[in-house]
Amino acid sequence: MSEMMSDTNAGTLRAKKETGNRFTDTNKIPWTAFFLNGVDYKLLDFAGDRCTLLVKVEKGTKLAIHQHLKPVELYLISGSFGYTDPETGHTDMIYAGGYLYEPPGTVHEPTSPDGFMGVAVIHGHVLGFSADGQEVRIGPEDYYRRAKENNAVAHLGLEP
Numbered sequence: 268m269s270e271m272m273s274d275t276n277a278g279t280l281r282a283k284k285e286t287g288n289r290f291t292d293t294n295k296i297p298w299t300a301f302f303l304n305g306v307d308y309k310l311l312d313f314a315g316d317r318c319t320l321l322v323k324v325e326k327g328t329k330l331a332i333h334q335h336l337k338p339v340e341l342y343l344i345s346g347s348f349g350y351t352d353p354e355t356g357h358t359d360m361i362y363a364g365g366y367l368y369e370p371p372g373t374v375h376e377p378t379s380p381d382g383f384m385g386v387a388v389i390h391g392h393v394l395g396f397s398a399d400g401q402e403v404r405i406g407p408e409d410y411y412r413r414a415k416e417n418n419a420v421a422h423l424g425l426e427p
Contacts, residue, residue, distance in 0.1 A: 291422050293321055299417040302405055303330060308387075310414040313423055317390050318407035324348070326382035335373045336404075337391025342366050346383025350375040 291311065298307040305328035312319040316337075324346070341348065341361070348367070349360030361367050369375075371391075392406035414420050 289422065289424065296321075296422060297417060297419045298323065299410075299414045299419050302409075302413075303328075306330070308410065308414075310410055310420060310423070311386070313407060313411045313420075313425065316407055317388065318410050320387045320389065320410065322383075322385050322387050324379045324383050327378075327380060328382065329378045330376065331395055332374065332376040333393050333395035335369050335371060335391075335393055337371050337389075339369045339373075339390065339393075340367070340388040341369075341385050342387075343383050343385040346379060346385075347381040348377060348379050348383050348385070350377045 289312075293309055293311065296309040296311075298309060300306075301308055301322075305325040307323045309321040310318060311321055322341075326346075343361055343363050343365045345363045347360050347362050348365075349358055351358040389407055389410070392404045395403050395405070397403050411420065415426075420426065
């Protein structure tokens with residue numbers, strides 16, 4: 268059985284506010300339009316090749332087919348998210364309280380029948396295609412750039 272943490276022999280540990288901690292009121296961050304209609308986000312954190320987003324997706328939104336070059340994690344606060352395996356026809360969905368881990372190489376065309384609100388952690392780029400067939404790579408720096416253009420990055424403390 269694992270031991271529970273206790274203050275009993277805390278030794279030299281002392282609680283303190285660390286430099287770099289950010290307590291953020293997400294209600295004060297404006298929504299930024301995503302790269303597809305029906306999807307908006309709030310950039311919660313940005314660290315070069317990783318970002319954390321609060322994502323809002325409208326009911327019935329279907330995202331374009333794309334490939335994750337690095338992992339993506341999604342925790343749903345409300346709604347539904349999933350995709351159908353074209354080979355088997357099997358549909359996997361998560362609902363409020365559900366968590367999804369997508370490993371590098373995942374290729375899918377997700378849908379959200381009910382819409383959703385969730386927290387996504389994006390590790391690296393996603394590969395897709397524009398309407399004219401051109402390869403498009405979208406990564407954390409693109410989310411940051413777009414949020415900055417929307418005046419939605421001040422809470423990150425990255426700008427002088």
